[in-house]
Amino acid sequence: MRYLTAGESHGPQLTLIVEGLPSRLPFSKEKVDEQLARRQKGYGRGRRMKIESDEIRILSGVRFGRTTGAPVALSIENKDWNKWSDVMGVHPDREKAAKRRVSRPRPGHADLNGAIKYHHRDMRDVLERSSARETAARTAAGAVARQLLEYCGIRVAGHVVRIGSVGTRRLEEWKAEEIAKKSEESPVRCLDPEAEKAMIQRIDEAKQEGDSLGGVVEVIVENVPVGLGSHVHWDRKLDARIAQAIVSINAFKGAEIGIGFEAGERKGSEVHDEILWSEEKGFHRATNRLGGFEGGMTTGEPIVVRGVMKPIPTLYKPLKSVDIDTKAPFEASIERSDNCAVPAASVVAENVVAWEVARALLETFTADTAENLLREVNRRREEARNF
Ligand SMILES: Cc1cc2nc3c(=O)[nH]c(=O)nc-3n(C[C@H](O)[C@H](O)[C@H](O)COP(=O)(O)O)c2cc1C
Ligand SMILES: C=C(O[C@@H]1CC(C(=O)O)=C[C@@H](OP(=O)(O)O)[C@H]1O)C(=O)O
Numbered sequence: 483m484r485y486l487t488a489g490e491s492h493g494p495q496l497t498l499i500v501e502g503l504p505s506r507l508p509f510s511k512e513k514v515d516e517q518l519a520r521r522q523k524g525y526g527r528g529r530r531m532k533i534e535s536d537e538i539r540i541l542s543g544v545r546f547g548r549t550t551g552a553p554v555a556l557s558i559e560n561k562d563w564n565k566w567s568d569v570m571g572v573h574p575d576r577e578k579a580a581k582r583r584v585s586r587p588r589p590g591h592a593d594l595n596g597a598i599k600y601h602h603r604d605m606r607d608v609l610e611r612s613s614a615r616e617t618a619a620r621t622a623a624g625a626v627a628r629q630l631l632e633y634c635g636i637r638v639a640g641h642v643v644r645i646g647s648v649g650t651r652r653l654e655e656w657k658a659e660e661i662a663k664k665s666e667e668s669p670v671r672c673l674d675p676e677a678e679k680a681m682i683q684r685i686d687e688a689k690q691e692g693d694s695l696g697g698v699v700e701v702i703v704e705n706v707p708v709g710l711g712s713h714v715h716w717d718r719k720l721d722a723r724i725a726q727a728i729v730s731i732n733a734f735k736g737a738e739i740g741i742g743f744e745a746g747e748r749k750g751s752e753v754h755d756e757i758l759w760s761e762e763k764g765f766h767r768a769t770n771r772l773g774g775f776e777g778g779m780t781t782g783e784p785i786v787v788r789g790v791m792k793p794i795p796t797l798y799k800p801l802k803s804v805d806i807d808t809k810a811p812f813e814a815s816i817e818r819s820d821n822c823a824v825p826a827a828s829v830v831a832e833n834v835v836a837w838e839v840a841r842a843l844l845e846t847f848t849a850d851t852a853e854n855l856l857r858e859v860n861r862r863r864e865e866a867r868n869f
Contacts, residue, residue, distance in 0.1 A: 483841045485623045489558075491613035492566035496558040498619045500543075500626050502844065505551035507630055507852040509544045511537075517625035517833055518558065518618060524825025525669040526685045526695070529818045533562050536618050551850065554626060558618050570610070584609060585807045590795025597806065605806070614732040614823070617830045624833020627840035633852055634843065634859045637704045640832035641665040642672045643788065644698035645681040645824050646688070650674045652741070656770070656784040658704040671699075671825040685822045692798030696733070696791045697824035701835045703774070703785035707859055708866040710780040710842040719778025720842045721787075727834040728789040731827060736790045740773025755783070764867040782866060785839065789831050794820050 483502035489495055518536035536558050543554030568575040569582045584605040587594035596608030628638055637658035642665070643650050650672065653661075665671040670685070672678040681697075688695045711720025721739045728737035745753050755767035766782070773786035798821075800813030820826075847858035 483844050487616055487619035489619065490570060490610035491615035492562055492570050492610060493560060494563045495560055496619040498556045498622050499553050500623055501553040503549045503554060504849050504852045504855050505549055507549040507633060509547055509549050509629060511540060513629055514538050514622050514625040517621050521618060521621045521826055521829040524671060525682055526820060526822030527826060528820040530562065538622055556622055558622060582606060586805050586812055587803055588795050589801045589803055617732060621830055621833045624836045627837040630840045631836055634856055635705050638832050638836045640699060640701040640828045642670055642697060642824055642828050643700045645670060645822060646684045646695040648677055648680040648684055650677045656702040656704065656786060658702050661702055671828050689821045694794035694797055695822045696793040698788055698790050699824060699828035699831045700788045701831050703835060703839050706774065706780045706785055707862045708780060708782040710846055711778045713777035713779060720780065721775040721778055724787050724835055724838050727838045728787060728831060731830050731834060733791050734789050735792050738788045739775055740786050741771045742788060765869065787835060791824050791827050794823060
């Protein structure tokens with residue numbers, strides 16, 4: 483299974499093609515729209531999110547609420563396009579486009595490197611595609627994958643575990659349904675009410691100072707069969723693919739599986755998850771510090787992955803930069819920006835992880851139809867249970 487996205491932040495629409503889904507998978511537009519709406523929310527977002535109300539249009543691959551096995555093509559309209567069509571259009575108004583020309587690169591964004599690499603003197607040609615607007619399309623891809631996971635009884639949830647200097651304790655149990663419900667009730671998607679208050683306060687303070695904040699998100703995948711991914715080749719290790727997916731989200735700088743970097747500080751006996759067996763559960767683990775992975779394969783324990791997001795680069799508080807025309811230093815002034823997108827990005831993280839798990843599922847259990855896939859997944863569950 484693979485996907486491609488296309489579209490600029492202020493262009494007419496985002497386009498997504500998902501190829502390789504089995505046929506006969508129940509497909510709900512509402513479930514995709516629900517993920518898109520979740521991604522738009524979250525404390526710290528800027529004015530753009532008041533303009534957009536993301537929903538998909540199904541263009542192909544689905545009939546009567548089920549996939550046909552053909553590529554699924556979806557589009558998401560950019561409502562802001564109405565104000566940008568003469569700048570962004572296929573036949574743009576050159577004068578108006580010149581007024582919107584970007585010659586002042588923002589530290590931390592893709593502007594300068596992209597301009598040098600692609601020989602753009604107008605850095606709008608870079609920022610339009612480097613914008614995290616594209617994560618709406620990736621969230622839609624994940625929301626499709628999520629329906630496949632759901633069909634196989636696999637649940638995904640996410641929450642925010644740090645914003646700036648405010649962090650929460652590591653969970654010891656990962657109940658996806660509970661995490662999903664609690665984080666949904668929080669404007670910053672945090673499970674701890676005390677930390678939530680402090681996070682909101684930090685975001686407000688940063689906004690007042692014209693500054694931005696990053697943070698850390700955690701994603702959980704529950705009821706995963708044993709043996710997704712493989713130890714036999716580097717590019718089949720599922721933990722590695724998940725880490726790539728996380729770091730590919732705009733502004734994400736790192737990923738950790740389970741206790742991740744903390745594993746470097748502890749002794750082996752404090753890291754590895756002891757193996758137990760019982761009549762009721764079969765093989766299982768006493769703990770889940772390794773976040774559901776050994777040898778690039780799932781252990782059957784919940785997948786637990788974290789991602790760290792740097793603070794938003796577009797700042798109201800100016801940072802030093804240099805105009806590419808005059809080579810003179812300037813202090814940036816901006817029109818609008820998010821000042822903290824960690825809660826929103828946690829939704830993107832959930833959905834890119836869902837995609838990778840669904841992709842691994844379809845590689846492990848080749849199936850043309852959803853029913854065959856579920857049969858194979860359940861057979862593996864039975865085999866593992868009786869091993
Ligand atoms: C959901 C989300 C919203 C974002 N909103 C903004 C924003 O409003 N302004 C901004 O400068 N960067 C924003 N970013 C981050 C930039 O897109 C990102 O820093 C930029 O593409 C450069 O890529 P890099 O940070 O991965 O190097 C956002 C990221 C995400 C995930
Ligand atoms: C549009 C989205 O996020 C955008 C991501 C973004 C950036 O530079 O990454 C900059 C902002 O765009 P604009 O300059 O139009 O206000 C955000 O609003 C979105 O998440 O849907």
